Amino acid sequence: MNCKQLQKIENYHEGKLQTEELNFVKKHLESCDECRRYLDELKSQALLLSRIKNFKPTLINPVAFRNEVLDQIQSKRNRYLVVRASRFVNSIIFILTQPITRYSFITAAIVIFGVFIFQQTIIVRKIESLEKRMGSNIVAKESGRPGRKNVDAFFKGRMEVQSDSDEAFRELLGNYRSLQIRYTVLLKMLKEKYPATYQEILKELEEAELLPENINI
Amino acid sequence: MSFEVPYQLIQSVKKGDKQAFGRLIDCCSPYVYAVALKLIGDADDANDASQECFIKVWGKMNTYKSHYKFSTWLYKIIANTCLDKLRKRRRENQIFEQRDPDIHEPTQNNVEVEFEEKQFVDFVRTISGGLSPKQHAVFVLHDLEELSQEEISKILGMPKGRIKSNLYYARKSIRQILQTVDQEKNTSSYEL
Structure with missing residues (x-):
């Protein structure tokens, strides 16, 4: 490749030359073997490139290709789920096996148990207090014999109300509004917290016809 | 070569519809495979x-934004995938295996197609040895796929100036x- 006109041959091949230069190159090509060979090479390369450009590669089996991609996505998804689940399980196991976690669980259980017991104690005490207050009032008003033993006996159904008549006892309850309120509070609380005791007491009160009609629980 | 994908189809795929994705594959796989073969030069x-x-x-x-042309986005993914493979091949100095004539033996009906494909693959393999992966990608996308420089700039993430120089x-x-x-x-023909 010694000829100095090679660049012009490239331009000639690409159609970039004006008339004057075009004529010059045409004449030069008639006399220069090297440039003719070069032009032939350029033409064959251009032909190859155009054939390459026009060639459209196609998948041998597009349906199999699609199914394979979808299968891979599914299996990847399954693998991902398995990995995620195992990671979750491992992290749980790791947390549970840590000493601080064990102690935390034991402490939490103790605290929860303690709170429960404390709450129950408070409720029971409140009920007992209400019982006593209500019972004292009832018994004091009715029998004139206030006292813890009498109150307990009244609520356990072992004491018979010593009234002149049941009618008089109902009137008595009706006259004491504050007593009615306490009675309501007590029964409501029993109904919510101790349904069995509530049913027992209700039955006893109904049997003894001691439940005033105007109390809504 | 740019191609269009229905907007509705893209939205369905975004929602996780696998059937729609199957349709998207049917629609785009010829273009994707063609670019991949032009970049890699090996059918498998x-x-x-x-x-x-x-x-x-x-x-x-989910990361695809609707204002972006879907074909450009897809070309970007396939180009990057193929460039990674080309770079990996360069690192490993992988040598192309010869085709097994028993497996790819052309039948009477597809002799011409087989010849063209062989010529095509030979061409890609020949040029891939002498070009950097980026130059190869720019040449394929610009001269063979006839994409604009602007699109190639988005696909390969390089400025237009570098595309021009790579192409040159x-x-x-x-x-x-x-x-x-x-x-x-x-020379070999003279020797013979």
Whole structure:
């Protein structure tokens, strides 16, 4: 490749030359073997490139290709789920096996148990207090014999109300509004917290016809 | 070569509809495979790269923004996948295996197609040896796929100036490679 006109041959091949230069190159090509060979090479390369450009590669089996991609996505998804689940399980196991976690669980259980017991104690005490207050009032008003033993006996159904008549006892309850309120509070609380005791007491009160009609629980 | 995908189809795929994704694969796989083969120069590797590309598309579909042209976005994924494979091949100095004539034996009906494909694959393999992966990608996308420089800029993430220079050097190298190949052919024919 010694000829100095090679660049012009490239331009000639690409159609970039004006008339004057075009004529010059045409004449030069008639006399220069090297440039003719070069032009032939350029033409064959251009032909190859155009054939390459026009060639459209196609998948041998597009349906199999699609199914394979979808299968891979599914299996990847399954693998991902398995990995995620195992990671979750491992992290749980790791947390549970840590000493601080064990102690935390034991402490939490103790605290929860303690709170429960404390709450129950408070409720029971409140009920007992209400019982006593209500019972004292009832018994004091009715029998004139206030006292813890009498109150307990009244609520356990072992004491018979010593009234002149049941009618008089109902009137008595009706006259004491504050007593009615306490009675309501007590029964409501029993109904919510101790349904069995509530049913027992209700039955006893109904049997003894001691439940005033105007109390809504 | 740019192509259009229905907006509704893309939206369905974004919502996780696998059937719609199957339709999207049917619609785009010819273009994706063609680019992959032009970049890699091996049918099996191109097939693998195309599958990898669609798996990435499924995984990244939520990141696709509607204002972006879908074909450009897809070209970006396939180009990057193929460039990774080309770079890996360079690192490993992988040598192309010879085709097994028993497996790819052409039948009477597809002799011409087989010949063209062989010629095509030979061409891609020849030029890929003399070009950098980026130059190769720019040449394929610009001269063979006829994409605009703006699109190529988005696909390969490089400024237009670098695309122009890569294209210039790619064309120059290809010309030199083809000249060398022609000379070798002539020499061997003289020897014979």
